Amino acid sequence: MRDVDIAFGRNVKAALALSDEGKSRDEIRRRTDVLMGTFKVNLDVRPGEICVLMGLSGSGKSTVLRAINGLNKVARGAVLVRHRGEPVDVTRCRSATLRDVRLNTVSMVFQQFGLLPWRSVRDNVGFGLELRGVPAAERNRVVDEKLAMVGLDAWADKMVQELSGGMQQRVGLARAFATDADILLMDEPFSALDPLIRDKLQDDLLELQRRLNKTIVFVSHDLSEALKLGNRIAIMEGGHVVQYGTPSDIVLRPANAYVAEFVKHMNPLEVFDSGSVMTPAAALRRDGDAVLLDGSGEVRLRVDRSERPVSAQVRGREMPLGHVDGSGAGNSAGLVVAPVDLPLRAAIDLRLRSPYPIVFVDDLGRLAGLCDHTEIYRGLLQHP
Template sequence: MTNAVEFDNIDVIFGDRQADALALLDQGKNRSEIQEATNNILGVADVSFNVPQGEICVLMGLSGSGKSSLLRCVNGLNKVSRGSLRVRHGDENDVTDVTTCNAQTLRTLRREHVAMVFQQFALLPWRTVAENVGFGLELRGMNAKQRDEVVREKLALVGLDEWASKYAHELSGGMQQRVGLARAFATDAPILLMDEPFSALDPLIRNRLQDELLDLQDKLNKTILFVSHDLDEAMKLGNSIAIMEGGYVVQHGTPEDIALRPANDYVADFVAHMNPVNILRGRAIMQRATKEQRNGSGNFAIEDEDIQITVENGVIKSAQSGENGALKLINYDGTLPAHLDATDNSIIFVADDTVLLKNLVEMREITQNPVILTREGRLSGTLGRREFFASLT
């Protein structure tokens, strides 16, 4: 997989004694000790990880952990004191090292390849919604006709095409944030930097915008670095999460890695009160099928041996309940069939093993039966009572 952003041993020091501060960092001194000795602030320390193209990486941690400081290195708003930060755009060979590029290259990177969405919207109050969305294109020198076409398209994308002539003060907070999104999308930059963009909004609006962002990501396939201090938000949005403490990345991995295998007590404290139904996927909690079951043919039992599954070359063919007889197989495609609004234990769901626990719980509630999980059409595992109870505790 091609990486869009590569952090390689990144250190960021704020102050005029950077060499002294870096020497102390190399000696293992922490942020307070470096500040006491040099009056310089350690922003980021020895950060190395990659963000693949088309994925959302969430940077999270407590206030002052270094997440915004690291984010702003990607477009050069914060200067890297030591290390290499490579941004890939265009084809695989088109790479810019933000730490060494000249001013003109950095300006081009900001105009065309990396867009930013701010926490406080940063809309120009004397400009209309349409003029705010087209501002970056105007700076780029795009003519008015082309600019208007792009602006109309991006406003429609975020559901604000009827608000083009309004001003920022006439919009709600959530709508203003959508204008910020449209402005970032208008540049057609492949990489988006989002610095706590939803944290100033109330929980209902924030949740709605999170859903909208995921829908837009399905259509646009951007690479997004997203700063958050909210674990539920990070778990919902992130393909990967980097948890920061004192300038360091203390754990980087998938939401499931973070939730199930916290690297230290700091991470464990973060995940202690999370809601697992919005994070865990079937593959993390299922009873895994054996190699023979995944690839072979035959019958095997699940759910206390009350249900028998028939498999041919790893493909589910039928299911039989000792209590209810033959069960109808229903393939879950992302939504539950509209007619299934009450308990019906004559059916059994078959779902991909990447489906979220919250959706699997809904299936279980309807059927009172296990859920059969597949990967690329072949049996992957099953979720019975034991696996559901274990996942929730």
């Protein structure tokens, strides 16, 4: 998305001219009767990531979302979507191409479910495939697979009004996944649900994302939800993107007072990963090929020429290396080696169960740093 202006009203040209002069949304509306939905929005959403658009009501987040599939007309700028291996600007493409994008590349999950009440669960999930002209046998195979994925296979032949709100939202997810679209647009899909159901569906979405690796643009007004789901978050205010970055970027380095106000009451354990608090490898003391992990030098980690941990010693005795994954699961015996993006909450749990600091490695298995009680306390205290 490049320099996207969206304006609602008739005198758009005059409104854009005032926008270029730096006039506010309220002044532009007063002088032209045009509402500026967005001002020069720039977003680069990477394949396979969840990008969360968040802000207060009226900030422009849903306006941006609906520009991605052409539901909102763009007054100026470009919205590029990778479709059938090629970039397509949905603001300028032919109507047949835009229809093909909507049928095959971009799918949408709505806040109020968007289900067809006169159809069964099965027929709702298969609706996009039906529009695409997929034969019934293949359509049923895909629908059964996606309903099993969201835990609703036993409800396939029920009418949607027989389902609870959370189950209906799962139907919406299954319908979006059934099209096998590369990009999912989700407009506050969980906001109308009870907190416990909402939290469960967030977990379900993350689990499905680990399996399917879709590109997801997710609208939310809830910071906790954004921090839980988002690989990157765009904070919007008055039609502007005021900050775009990782959860830890936004929490640790808010761009302005508006963002700082958003994050000041959040729990740092919801967003920090271990890389946010660890002592980096470059700052650790060395003794030959050994890295000293404590002040006395009694806990040592030996690394190879590529900086990958190979063995450990504690007070001169060999110590096994235990390896855990990004959730903290695995072999936690001995000196624990973990990925650098391990959530801080998981790191604290591991450190409580181990007498030694935790060693962190990057995605190539090279030493990235360590985390001990000092790093944990310092990381928690640095949050304002």
